[in-house]
Amino acid sequence: MKIILDENLPRALKRYLSVSEVTTVQEQGWAGVKNGELMARIDGVYDVFLTSDKNLKYQQNLTERKIAIIELPTNRLKLLETLTVDVLPGLKTRGNSCGCYEAG
Template identity: 45%
Template structure:
């Protein structure tokens, strides 16, 4: 599966998803691209999911226009030491036969 890590996530998080094609926004040269345009670029480049720390994204976009899953990582801070604890939950969702379109809030609790 092709995954994109938003620019608000540590790039080290890429290593938590072996067996997947994982890119960062920086890898793709998409730094500073607004969310709506980023989602369009992702669809055009055949990404299946975005991982982000942006809790507002789910309220700002109409996900009926996109065929993407967005994992909103919900934690007190966006450091690798904290966010790696959410990776197992994301991997579990990624292993399912099909992903829901739109946001999935992934929390520590």
């Protein structure tokens, strides 16, 4: 499973995601790229996009996307540490289903 973290999440979150491949928007050199362009770049390349952007689902047409988008309730690492325990099993069983899901 390939996961990419939005730039609004702490990079340190990576260490709590024990899946095959985790990267960040910043590591890919895409910091500052607008949501529409970012979705085009990551769709079909990554399996899951983690974000805390509450407006993404309202600003973008996500119906044709091949990527699962998980909206996390916060970007505070201390709270996300415990949330990853709940989110990871769902990611593994969700398979190839797409859409925007709220976590937490």
